[in-house]
Amino acid sequence: xxxxxxxxxxxxxxxxxxxxxxxxxxxxxxxxxxxxxxxxxxxxxxxxxxxxxxxxxxxxxxxxxxxxxxxxxxxxxxxxxxxxxxxxxxxxxxxxxxxxxxxxxxxxxxxxxxxxxxxxx
Amino acid sequence: xxxxxxxxxxxxxxxxxxxxxxxxxxxxxxxxxxxxxxxxxxxxxxxxxxxxxxxxxxxxxxxxxxxxxxxxxxxxxxxxxxxxxxxxxxxxxxxxxxxxxxxxxxxx
Numbered sequence: 182x183x184x185x186x187x188x189x190x191x192x193x194x195x196x197x198x199x200x201x202x203x204x205x206x207x208x209x210x211x212x213x214x215x216x217x218x219x220x221x222x223x224x225x226x227x228x229x230x231x232x233x234x235x236x237x238x239x240x241x242x243x244x245x246x247x248x249x250x251x252x253x254x255x256x257x258x259x260x261x262x263x264x265x266x267x268x269x270x271x272x273x274x275x276x277x278x279x280x281x282x283x284x285x286x287x288x289x290x291x292x293x294x295x296x297x298x299x300x301x302x
Numbered sequence: 303x304x305x306x307x308x309x310x311x312x313x314x315x316x317x318x319x320x321x322x323x324x325x326x327x328x329x330x331x332x333x334x335x336x337x338x339x340x341x342x343x344x345x346x347x348x349x350x351x352x353x354x355x356x357x358x359x360x361x362x363x364x365x366x367x368x369x370x371x372x373x374x375x376x377x378x379x380x381x382x383x384x385x386x387x388x389x390x391x392x393x394x395x396x397x398x399x400x401x402x403x404x405x406x407x408x409x410x
Contacts, residue, residue, distance in 0.1 A: 287393035
């Protein structure tokens with residue numbers, strides 16, 4: 182059974198960099214599928230942040246692209262998110278996800294439990 | 303960006319009711335649409351992909367239809383565990399991938 186688990190600080194100061202890691206179990210991230218991040222501000226809807234393929238190809242939401250880096254560590258079966266220069270508007274639950282993209286069967290079929298990150302001094 | 307507009311944003315229904323949620327895309331997305339269910343404090347769960355294909359393990363009372371710009375999610379007989387928020391998501395244009403604003407289904 183595939184499981185994804187986010188880890189990282191729950192509190193980040195304004196202007197600093199938010200860093201989260203997703204550990205994948207039950208499936209090799211070197212295989213097929215894209216791996217990515219989606220966030221949800223408290224009481225609001227879902228926003229796709231970006232995705233990465235095993236080759237290292239990345240796709241970012243243009244609204245965040247200048248501040249986002251997603252990377253993969255296949256040796257640890259993990260992938261990571263870095264979001265720089267955070268403000269209070271980046272406060273959200275951050276989910277790591279597995280997705281099939283660029284195919285008619287595209288969807289995000291596995292999600293982590295979510296990690297609430299609050300941006301505050 | 304492709305905008306997805308869901309309606310209604312909120313609906314109140316009773317157990318056993320037939321419920322329909324619509325999702326309209328700002329441009330043609332073919333059948334590259336998925337539906338998710340999210341319960342409070344939980345991660346979303348995919349219900350439907352490719353507009354009308356039921357994800358494995360999802361009850362058959364859920365169904366999806368549509369193509370192009372207009373899509374629907376139907377729950378044929380609402381069950382107590384179906385009270386949740388539902389989101390559509392398009393995969394036709396992946397920069398960026400976008401979600402609808404959500405439809406909250408509450409108990410009447």
